[in-house]
Amino acid sequence: MQFTSAEASRRYDELVHVAARSVIALDFDGTLSPIVDDPSAAHIHDEAPGVLVDLAVHVRALAVVTGRPARQVLALGGLDEVGELVHDAGSDLYVFGQYGNERWDTQDRRVRSPRPPQGLASFLLGLPKVLRTAKAEDAYVEEKGLAIAVHTRRLEDPQAAYDRLLPLVTELAAAHDLGVEPGRNVIEVRSPGMHKGEAVKILVRETRAGGFLFGGDDLGDVEAFHAVAELRSQGLPTLLVASASEEQSALAELADVVVDGPDGVLDLLRRLTADAASVRT
Numbered sequence: 539m540q541f542t543s544a545e546a547s548r549r550y551d552e553l554v555h556v557a558a559r560s561v562i563a564l565d566f567d568g569t570l571s572p573i574v575d576d577p578s579a580a581h582i583h584d585e586a587p588g589v590l591v592d593l594a595v596h597v598r599a600l601a602v603v604t605g606r607p608a609r610q611v612l613a614l615g616g617l618d619e620v621g622e623l624v625h626d627a628g629s630d631l632y633v634f635g636q637y638g639n640e641r642w643d644t645q646d647r648r649v650r651s652p653r654p655p656q657g658l659a660s661f662l663l664g665l666p667k668v669l670r671t672a673k674a675e676d677a678y679v680e681e682k683g684l685a686i687a688v689h690t691r692r693l694e695d696p697q698a699a700y701d702r703l704l705p706l707v708t709e710l711a712a713a714h715d716l717g718v719e720p721g722r723n724v725i726e727v728r729s730p731g732m733h734k735g736e737a738v739k740i741l742v743r744e745t746r747a748g749g750f751l752f753g754g755d756d757l758g759d760v761e762a763f764h765a766v767a768e769l770r771s772q773g774l775p776t777l778l779v780a781s782a783s784e785e786q787s788a789l790a791e792l793a794d795v796v797v798d799g800p801d802g803v804l805d806l807l808r809r810l811t812a813d814a815a816s817v818r819t
């Protein structure tokens with residue numbers, strides 16, 4: 539774990555002091571869940587549920603803010619059960635799925651989801667031709683209800699296939715008034731407008747957060763980082779955590795703390811739990 543500056547280390551200390559009023563928001567894939575080849579085989583890190591429940595005693599709320607559908611991340615993360623324990627610990631767990639388009643929380647316990655964007659069905663009809671043109675017929679197409687993700691991780695040369703696909707998928711998406719969300723060996727197509735930064739703002743407003751930590755690993759987390767930086771400029775104690783990987787370095791440049799993948803994220807949360815406990819006593 540590495541603070542990116544002396545100022546960043548001071549921000550951590552500040553957050554510790556307001557931990558009891560703070561929200562800890564984390565991305566799922568690459569942050570709470572180790573990256574694997576098959577998206578449907580991803581699971582929350584074995585130790586994450588325990589770490590989150592221990593932390594819950596010391597903070598106002600926890601949140602998982604993900605590109606995955608909310609129902610799917612509830613299942614892959616065992617988050618319903620984690621939520622019960624978090625609630626018993628006197629805190630709340632929020633889940634924002636599909637980049638903030640869907641939500642679930644421990645007060646409501648129902649997934650709230652909008653209708654799929656118009657154009658997604660016809661985008662899907664045009665996709666096979668794009669895959670053929672990019673010589674990426676074997677790319678894995680993940681249908682997420684509100685979005686479609688084209689994965690290149692399991693192709694022979696994932697980066698080359700990604701580079702061939704990106705302009706073609708972007709063009710097809712634009713023709714259907716859809717936006718593109720590039721990620722780690724994945725290109726997602728979804729409705730424009732909502733993003734993780736909006737989820738951050740909703741969380742701060744609803745919980746009246748007195749501090750905010752966001753941890754993420756990929757380009758889809760950049761808007762959340764910007765939203766947190768804006769809150770910081772307004773005086774809120776914040777900490778930005780990059781779950782580092784060789785695949786993506788964009789967040790490390792914006793972060794206060796750079797940690798080594800999900801293992802490093804959990805180490806940081808354990809440290810925060812211990813430090814917040816010592817401030818309370």
Ligand SMILES: O=P(O)(O)OC[C@H]1O[C@H](O[C@H]2O[C@H](CO)[C@@H](O)[C@H](O)[C@H]2O)[C@H](O)[C@@H](O)[C@@H]1O
Pocket residue numbers: 565566567568572573574575576577578580603604605606607680682687689691721722723724726756758
């Ligand atoms: O916002 P996140 O929680 O980070 O979700 C973003 C996308 O993550 C998933 O794909 C990524 O993880 C897969 C499993 O480790 C990996 O195989 C893939 O290469 C990664 O891009 C997921 O499949 C998407 O639906 C999420 O939107």
